[in-house]
Amino acid sequence: MEVKKKLLDLVRDKIRFKHYSYSTERTYIHWIKHYILFHHKKHPIEMGKIEIELYLTKLATNDRVAPTTQNQAFSALLFLYKEVLGLDISEWNIQALRAQERKHIPVVLTKEEVREVLQNIPSEYSLLVHLMYGCGLRMSEALNLRVKDIDFGFDKIYVWDSKSLKDRTIPLPQKLKAKLLEQVESVKLLHKQDLKDGYGNVFIPYALEKKYPRSKLEAKWQYLFPMKSISTDPRTKEKRRHHVMAQTLGRNIKVASQKANLNKRVTSHIFRHSYATHLLQAGIDLRSIQELLGHKSVETTMIYTHVVSEMNKAKVISPLDF
Incomplete structure (x- = not known):
């Protein structure tokens, strides 16, 4: 637990250093916590492509999240690995099952x-x-x-x-x-x-x-x-x-x-x-x-x-x- 707390503090520091909004900070912290808990509190540095794919697939299949929500979670993990842990996971060719995207026509008022x-x-x-x-x-x-x-x-x-x-x-x-x-x-x-x-x-x-x-x-x-x-x-x-x-x-x-x-x-x-x-x-x-x-x-x-x-x-x- 102590390691996880230090990691989240590092995430917060990096988000504030890059001048991201407070709402982005809360969102990223939420998804990073969720990712770690899904993998039984395993430290992200010990996880990689397979764990990320499993997590994103779980969001799409079990949780049935919207495509934008899944993308939000993925963005948080990209930030964690690249900006905090120094690993560019965009090169890992993540192949998770993507949430089904549906084209919505906006509702408008007369x-x-x-x-x-x-x-x-x-x-x-x-x-x-x-x-x-x-x-x-x-x-x-x-x-x-x-x-x-x-x-x-x-x-x-x-x-x-x-x-x-x-x-x-x-x-x-x-x-x-x-x-x-x-x-x-x-x-x-x-x-x-x-x-x-x-x-x-x-x-x-x-x-x-x-x-x-x-x-x-x-x-x-x-x-x-x-x-x-x-x-x-x-x-x-x-x-x-x-x-x-x-x-x-x-x-x-x-x-x-x-x-x-x-x-x-x-x-x-x-x-x-x-x-x-x-x-x-x-x-x-x-x-x-x-x-x-x-x-x-x-x-x-x-x-x-x-x-x-x-x-x-x-x-x-x-x-x-x-």
Whole structure:
């Protein structure tokens, strides 16, 4: 047990050294623990290709995990062996049974359904969810917006270092401009009070914090959608104001969809799907939508052409109705 504890500490140190997110840290630690326990607490340095294949196959056959989950577990093991143990297992030609991948057409909401859900979102999260739909933002992108990311002069929103590692700008919805101005002023007032109370610092990406050590106390770096209370950073143990929690927002979106009496499964990502589909229906070209969504490949964006195609099928009249 002592050896395993030291190993996990090494994994945490390497993850933090490479500036991976806290959620990635928790995920990798989970899968590495799971892998070790599956092999009866055997140290990974004593295991290799066969043990990895057995574990990944077990995830697909016994646990019936989704392909993305199996890939996540494999990524954690790649990180463990390459970054921590110094072994490049990508050369081992891992031949595990892969989880069956199924192509899903995204569920989208009609414009009316979007309005119904938005009307039922609590006021404190209303602007945030409006922005997710109005800009096609991922939940993480919306939550990580800072005051400085809203450019009222050029009516643009900056999204930095998103999932695709491709920074982009998105047109600022004019209907939200006045409320966003109010939100910025509200954040500035809250920040001013936090400074008086002995807080007021905010998480800053590591490289920037070293370059601009005072930036964490500046109003422009504060989250656009902050939490109601001060919290403790799980890594540094510093007390500061973080952004709204993803679980809290997701729960409120689910409740709002229930109040709207929708039969569709509504998650935060459905607003992004709906945004892309509605733009396509409005005649916006696919390449522009790709750039707005921040997709690396246009093939990823093409899924929305299938969504529109399915919608058009619904307009076909049955012979019974001729």
